[in-house]
Each structure stands twice: as structure tokens, then as C-alpha cells.
Amino acid sequence: MGRTSDARDKILGAARALIELRGYSALGVAEICKAAGVPKGSFYYFFESKEALALAVIDEHWAGQERAWKEVLAGEAEPLQRLRRLFEVTQAAQLAGQRDCGTISGCMFGNLTLEMSNHTEAVRVRLQEIFDAQVGMIDAVVAEAFLRGDVTVADTWQAARSVVAQLEGQVLLAKLYNDTQVLGALWANCLALLGARAPGEVAAGL
Amino acid sequence: MGRTSDARDKILGAARALIELRGYSALGVAEICKAAGVPKGSFYYFFESKEALALAVIDEHWAGQERAWKEVLAGEAEPLQRLRRLFEVTQAAQLAGQRDCGTISGCMFGNLTLEMSNHTEAVRVRLQEIFDAQVGMIDAVVAEAFLRGDVTVADTWQAARSVVAQLEGQVLLAKLYNDTQVLGALWANCLALLGARAPGEVAAGL
Numbered sequence: 211m212g213r214t215s216d217a218r219d220k221i222l223g224a225a226r227a228l229i230e231l232r233g234y235s236a237l238g239v240a241e242i243c244k245a246a247g248v249p250k251g252s253f254y255y256f257f258e259s260k261e262a263l264a265l266a267v268i269d270e271h272w273a274g275q276e277r278a279w280k281e282v283l284a285g286e287a288e289p290l291q292r293l294r295r296l297f298e299v300t301q302a303a304q305l306a307g308q309r310d311c312g313t314i315s316g317c318m319f320g321n322l323t324l325e326m327s328n329h330t331e332a333v334r335v336r337l338q339e340i341f342d343a344q345v346g347m348i349d350a351v352v353a354e355a356f357l358r359g360d361v362t363v364a365d366t367w368q369a370a371r372s373v374v375a376q377l378e379g380q381v382l383l384a385k386l387y388n389d390t391q392v393l394g395a396l397w398a399n400c401l402a403l404l405g406a407r408a409p410g411e412v413a414a415g416l
Numbered sequence: 417m418g419r420t421s422d423a424r425d426k427i428l429g430a431a432r433a434l435i436e437l438r439g440y441s442a443l444g445v446a447e448i449c450k451a452a453g454v455p456k457g458s459f460y461y462f463f464e465s466k467e468a469l470a471l472a473v474i475d476e477h478w479a480g481q482e483r484a485w486k487e488v489l490a491g492e493a494e495p496l497q498r499l500r501r502l503f504e505v506t507q508a509a510q511l512a513g514q515r516d517c518g519t520i521s522g523c524m525f526g527n528l529t530l531e532m533s534n535h536t537e538a539v540r541v542r543l544q545e546i547f548d549a550q551v552g553m554i555d556a557v558v559a560e561a562f563l564r565g566d567v568t569v570a571d572t573w574q575a576a577r578s579v580v581a582q583l584e585g586q587v588l589l590a591k592l593y594n595d596t597q598v599l600g601a602l603w604a605n606c607l608a609l610l611g612a613r614a615p616g617e618v619a620a621g622l
Contacts, residue, residue, distance in 0.1 A: 233531050235442035313534045323592045324527045325439050328519045337592055371589065371598075372605050378588050379581030386529045386543055392577075399578050402608045 218256045220246040226267045230307075230315040233325050234264055264326070265336055271318050272340050283347055289355040290406065293348065293373070297396040300377065305390045316385035320378045345370045352404060362405035372403045424462045426452040432473045436513075436521040439531050440470055470532070471542055477524050478546050489553050495561040496612065499554065499579070503602040506583065511596045522591035526584045551576045558610060568611035578609045 224246035228237050239260055243250045257263040282295045308314045315321075319340055327334040349370035355361045363369040376399050384392040400406075430452035434443050445466055449456045463469040488501045514520045521527075525546055533540040555576035561567045569575040582605050590598040606612075 232535055233439070233441055235439055315534065316530060320588055321530045323588055324522060324530045327592050328521065329438055334592065341589065341592060368601060372582070372586075372601055375585030375589055375601075375605075376578070376582050377585065379583065379585030380578075382526060382529055382584050382588075383547065383577065383581055386533050386540065386547060395574060395578055395581075399581075399609055402611065403605055405608065 217246075217248045217252050220248055221253060221256060221263070222266060222270060225263050226271065226318075229264070229267060229322075230318060231311070234260075234322060235325060261330055261332060264322070264330070264333060268319070268322065268333070268336055268340070272343075276343065279344070279347055283351050288360070289351045289358065290360055290401070290404075292351055293400055294397050296348075297377075297393065297400065300381070300396070301390050301393040304381065304384060304393065308388065308390060314385045314388050314390065317378060317381045320381060341374065345374050348373055355404070355406075360407055362407065363403075369404050373400050376400065376403060423452075423454045423458050426454055427459060427462060427469070428472060428476060431469050432477065432524075435470070435473060435528075436524060437517070440466075440528060441531060467536060467538060470528070470536075470539060474525070474528065474539070474542055474546070478549075482549065485550070485553055489557050494566070495557045495564065496566055496607070496610075498557055499606055500603050502554075503583075503599065503606065506587070506602070507596050507599040510587065510590060510599065514594065514596060520591045520594050520596065523584060523587045526587060547580065550580050554579050561610070561612075566613055568613065569609075575610050579606050582606065582609060 221242060225237070225242050228242060228245060237260070239253050240250055242263070243253050253263075257266065278299065279296065282299055283292050285292050285295070287295065304314050304316075319337055322333060323337050323341075327337060345367065349367045352361060352363070352366040352370050352373075356363070356366055361369075377396060380393055380396055380399075384390055427448060431443070431448050434448060434451060443466070445459050446456055448469070449459050459469075463472065484505065485502065488505055489498050491498050491501070493501065510520050510522075525543055528539060529543050529547075533543060551573065555573045558567060558569070558572040558576050558579075562569070562572055567575075583602060586599055586602055586605075590596055
């Protein structure tokens with residue numbers, strides 16, 4: 211049983227690494243099993259299909275990211291400072307990935323949205339749920355900031371979605387130019403999108 | 417000679433449609449030729465490789481989009497109104513695509529950036545040139561707006577890049593939710609990112 215679950219983890223780990231490197235469509239089950247060091251026959255014992263594996267990789271990745279986002283966004287700091295921390299953590303994670311493999315892999319959810327959402331309905335639905343959750347988590351912090359008078363934007367959900375869009379767009383450019391410096395613009399842009407009161411003061415944590 | 421160039425156009429057209437639907441990696445040369453209705457043997461007469469075809473598809477798509485952007489951004493209207501028009505044109509194009517094939521295909525350059533930039537250096541370089549050109553075209557309009565006192569942002573190039581990032585991010589979400597309404601946020605967000613003077617007035621064209 212220990213060995214069995216070990217094989218599943220190996221397949222998941224190999225699939226995740228390969229998907230981050232080369233996307234989903236270009237991969238075959240045989241290649242994933244070879245990279246995982248497990249016999250191809252055992253693949254279908256754990257996963258019904260390559261699509262089921264993709265969903266498991268997505269779920270696992272989101273479980274980790276959701277935990278990290280919750281930790282940052284539910285902290286003690288003032289609401290906008292928590293958002294700032296989220297961007298810093300994102301930039302640090304992309305930089306760590308670049309150090310490990312030479313290139314910025316970007317956001318797995320953004321990558322798979324553009325690659326898969328139009329032809330794999332189950333993946334589209336799962337990714338929608340994840341982006342909804344991201345927007346919801348940011349919305350909660352923006353609403354807090356609004357109640358404190360730190361931001362002027364009234365439709366906090368719409369604003370939170372624009373912050374997520376800005377994050378995805380900047381991560382896309384960071385990947386294209388293989389340069390995490392691009393992500394340095396996220397904080398100032400977030401303040402602008404939220405109509406932050408006197409951005410200079412908020413930025414300084416005053 | 418007429419028939420020869422016709423075959424090249426057919427291959428290009430089929431490849432473009434298939435790439436928009438399913439991305440690049442999932443496609444094979446045989447499938448592209450079948451969709452184009454040309455014998456597989458003729459493919460390598462026109463294109464050295466599948467990668468060379470991808471570059472030709474990108475170049476052709478950019479030639480059309482660059483023409484459209486120039487037309488909109490070099491118009492007679494006030495600078496920010498031209499940017500607004502660019503977002504309207506983008507939303508209309510995505511809506512037309514959705515009507516044609518049921519789903520929003522998104523931005524071909526964004527799609528290929530996330531799918532290909534990390535493992536096809538020639539494509540990365542070409543896409544960088546295209547995004548540089550897009551930022552440059554928006555930068556020129558923002559600089560005009562700055563000189564008129566319509567926007568407060570001083571680093572117009574950086575602001576233009578953030579506008580492009582917002583565009584890519586919102587198009588990604590529009591594709592994910594298969595809903596062009598998402599793109600309605602672009603104009604207000606652009607004004608926020610540029611630090612537009614009295615957005616209400618600018619929005620009303622005053």
C-alpha cells in the first residue's frame with residue numbers, strides 16, 4: 211500500500227514537472243511514466259485518463275497555492291500590505307522556479323487556461339473554480355480596505371478580478387521575457403486599480 | 417505558380433485555424449495538410465518545419481493586427497479615446513470569433529507565449545518583438561495624453577506595458593469564462609493604470 215501510493219505520487223510529480231515545462235498536449239502517458247520511473251501499466255490503475263491526471267495535478271497545485279494565499283492574505287498586517295505581500299511571494303516563487311530550471315514557468319493555471327480550456331470542459335470548469343476562489347480571496351481583502359477608507363473602488367469583486375487579470379498578464383510577460391523584474395509593477399498597478407487613497411501613504415504603510 | 421501560392425495560403429489558413437482551436441503542440445503536419453486539402457509532400461516545399469510554419473502564422477496574424485492597431489491608434493480622436501476604441505475593437509473581434517466557433521479563442525500571441533515561449537527560442541524572440549511593438553504603439557498614445565495633461569503617469573512605457581498586461585489578463589479570463597463581457601472592464605482599468613485626470617471627464621470625452 212505504501213508502495214502503491216508512492217507510485218501515484220511519482221506519476222503526479224513527474225506530470226506536474228513536465229506540464230510546467232512543456233504544457234499538457236505535447237505529453238504522452240508513456241513519457242510521463244518513464245519520467246516517473248513507474249511501469250506504464252500502473253498508470254491506469256491510478257488515473258482513468260490523461261485528463262484525470264491533469265485534474266489531479268491542478269488540484270494538487272491549487273491545494274498548495276491556496277494554503278500559501280490564505281496564509282498571506284489572512285495575516286495581521288493592514289489589508290493592502292497583505293496584497294503587497296502576495297505579489298512579493300509570487301515574484302519570489304517565479305524567481306525560485308527560474309533559478310531551478312533556467313526559465314520562468316509562469317502560472318500553471320494561466321498556462322492551462324490558454325492551452326486547454328476550449329477543448330476540455332472538465333478542466334475549464336475546475337480552472338474557473340480556482341480563479342473564482344482567487345478573486346474571492348482578494349475581494350475579501352479589498353472589501354476590508356474599502357471599509358477602512360483605504361481604497362475608493364466600490365465594486366470590490368470587479369476590482370479584485372482586475373487585480374487577478376493584471377497578475378496573470380504580468381506573469382505572462384515575465385515568462386515571455388524570462389524576467390521576474392516585470393512583476394515589480396504589480397504593487398503600484400494594484401493600488402491604481404483599487405483607487406487607493408494617496409498611494410504614497412498606503413505604499414509606505416502609513 | 418498561382419496554384420503553388422494557393423497551396424501555401426491553404427496550409428497557412430488551416431494551421432492558423434487549428435492553432436487557434438487547439439494550440440501548437442497538439443498538431444501534426446499530416447493533420448494540417450489534411451485540413452488544408454493539400455498533399456503532405458507539398459508541406460516541406462513551403463515550410464522547412466512545423467516551427468517555421470508557426471512563425472509564418474504568427475507573422476501573418478501580426479501583420480493584420482498591426483494594421484488594425486495602427487488604424488485605430490493613429491486616428492483623429494483624442495489620445496485616450498483612441499485607446500478606448502482599441503479595447504472596443506478587441507472586444508468586438510473576440511465576440512465575432514465566439515459567434516463563429518462557439519468559444520473565445522483569446523489572443524493568439526498570449527496563447528503561444530504560454531505554450532511555446534519556454535521551448536522554442538525563435539518563437540519566443542518573435543513574440544517578444546510583437547509585444548514590444550504593441551507596448552510601443554500604446555506608449556506613443558500615452559505620451560501624447562501625458563503632454564496634454566490627460567494622464568499623470570510619468571513612465572509612459574511602463575504604463576503602456578501594464579495596459580498590455582491588463583489586456584492579456586482580461587482576454588485570458590474572457591476565454592476561461594467564454595464571456596466577452598469581462599473585457600468591458602478594460603477601459604476603466606486603463607484609465608486607472610494611467611492615472612487619468614478626472615476619469616469621468618476623460619471617459620465622457622470632455
